[in-house]
Amino acid sequence: MTFNQLNLIEPVLRALETEGYTNPTPIQQQAIPEILKERDLLGCAQTGTGKTAAFAIPILQLLFQKEKSRGPKKIRSLILTPTRELAIQIDESFNAYGRYCGIKNLVIFGGVSQQPQTNALRHGVDILVATPGRLLDLMNQGYLDLKDLEILVLDEADRMLDMGFIHDVKKIISRIPAKRQTLFFSATMPMQIQKLADSLLNDPVSVEVTPVSSTANTVDQSVYLVEKSDKKALLQHLLNDKNIRSALVFTRTKHGADKVVKDLRKYGVHAEAIHGNKSQNARQKALTNFKSGNTRVLVATDIAARGIDVEDLSHVINFELPNIPETYVHRIGRTGRAGASGIALSFCDSEEKEYLRDINKLIGKKVPIVQQHPYQMRNLSIEKVGKSTDETVQKKSTPRPSRQKSAGWWNHSKSKSMSNT
Numbered sequence: 001m002t003f004n005q006l007n008l009i010e011p012v013l014r015a016l017e018t019e020g021y022t023n024p025t026p027i028q029q030q031a032i033p034e035i036l037k038e039r040d041l042l043g044c045a046q047t048g049t050g051k052t053a054a055f056a057i058p059i060l061q062l063l064f065q066k067e068k069s070r071g072p073k074k075i076r077s078l079i080l081t082p083t084r085e086l087a088i089q090i091d092e093s094f095n096a097y098g099r100y101c102g103i104k105n106l107v108i109f110g111g112v113s114q115q116p117q118t119n120a121l122r123h124g125v126d127i128l129v130a131t132p133g134r135l136l137d138l139m140n141q142g143y144l145d146l147k148d149l150e151i152l153v154l155d156e157a158d159r160m161l162d163m164g165f166i167h168d169v170k171k172i173i174s175r176i177p178a179k180r181q182t183l184f185f186s187a188t189m190p191m192q193i194q195k196l197a198d199s200l201l202n203d204p205v206s207v208e209v210t211p212v213s214s215t216a217n218t219v220d221q222s223v224y225l226v227e228k229s230d231k232k233a234l235l236q237h238l239l240n241d242k243n244i245r246s247a248l249v250f251t252r253t254k255h256g257a258d259k260v261v262k263d264l265r266k267y268g269v270h271a272e273a274i275h276g277n278k279s280q281n282a283r284q285k286a287l288t289n290f291k292s293g294n295t296r297v298l299v300a301t302d303i304a305a306r307g308i309d310v311e312d313l314s315h316v317i318n319f320e321l322p323n324i325p326e327t328y329v330h331r332i333g334r335t336g337r338a339g340a341s342g343i344a345l346s347f348c349d350s351e352e353k354e355y356l357r358d359i360n361k362l363i364g365k366k367v368p369i370v371q372q373h374p375y376q377m378r379n380l381s382i383e384k385v386g387k388s389t390d391e392t393v394q395k396k397s398t399p400r401p402s403r404q405k406s407a408g409w410w411n412h413s414k415s416k417s418m419s420n421t
Helices: 010-019 026-036 051-065 084-097 115-122 132-140 157-162 166-173 191-200 228-238 254-266 280-292 325-332 350-363 382-386
Strands: 041-045 077-080 105-108 127-130 151-154 181-186 205-209 219-225 247-250 271-274 297-300 315-318 342-348 369-372 395-397
Touching: 010 051, 010 084, 026 041, 026 051, 026 205, 041 051, 051 077, 051 084, 051 127, 051 151, 051 181, 077 132, 084 105, 084 127, 084 280, 105 115, 105 132, 115 132, 127 132, 132 166, 157 166, 157 181, 157 191, 166 191, 181 191, 228 254, 228 342, 254 271, 254 297, 271 280, 280 297, 315 325, 325 342, 325 350, 342 350
Parallel strands: 041 181, 041 205, 077 127, 077 151, 105 127, 151 181, 219 342, 219 369, 247 297, 247 315, 271 297, 315 342, 369 395
Antiparallel strands: none
């Protein structure tokens, strides 16, 4: 199927052609026609499936076709999303797909001065992308109202629950028109999220693509059993491989991220950190440097596990395994996107063996264990780690390269599609 078969208007098709996209992903094939019918939609899809374009494209078309006057623009569509990075990315997608539509969009989020945002609101916008806290704050100050809202999107609803935004979301929803089209997207559907969806949606069509428990076949996964004290040395050892063009390294804590960056810089690796304690400007600068290739290693907490797309990211490295198995899927979903190949490497110390078992159980297969590397765990056997999932583990071995030489282990293919949006 091509986008030409989805009954899209010429300005949108021209923008997609400009972006170089011709074939919609499965969620786009299913969601776009239903949204264009002005149906409410419940979408369950993991990151990397092309979800942003699945709602951005039909929203642009609906608003374009319903343009009623040339007066001041009013907020007709609101996209609520949990993080600043994801909000910025969604806004960039609207800019790209709506470049020929004359539809005006704006992104607002906390952590920066509100004045540029309030100035832009005064000039009028059609589409507002916002994080819940800043939106509610500006509403309470009287800088905006949502009485003309026609389309509401809740994106990454389960993440908003995890981050404590659900109460703010409910306050916002209580102040928007009851008669509206609502699009609800979540990677997982815990009971509280399902109840919220049931309360908001009117006879929705359901779209489910790639359940959260699955990992892309294009991602080559491995786990290293390593003492906690040796993780730093193992990371430096792996980064000797020049085929690791870019690496997104995950830690569980902000302090841990900063420490990894400090250690890598001492070792001569250009690395930056991104987490909640960094200013918005610092986070955006670090992300921009990483996307452009100026920074080889970006160390992040799980604030970056969803919604950050880095084209041709070759490696994800779990310096620390997440204690929530679904988070593992979201993390490694940063690579191997749009059919490209990618590598996901994880470090597991003795305190994290239960996390590894939970991950194996969730994804329905064993993450292969690298049996031979210079920093083998001394006090915990492979069998103990894999025991609760299967007595037989798939085993990988790697050479023991010098810490000063590149092992040259992997090569990757590249491709581009709408899954990156």
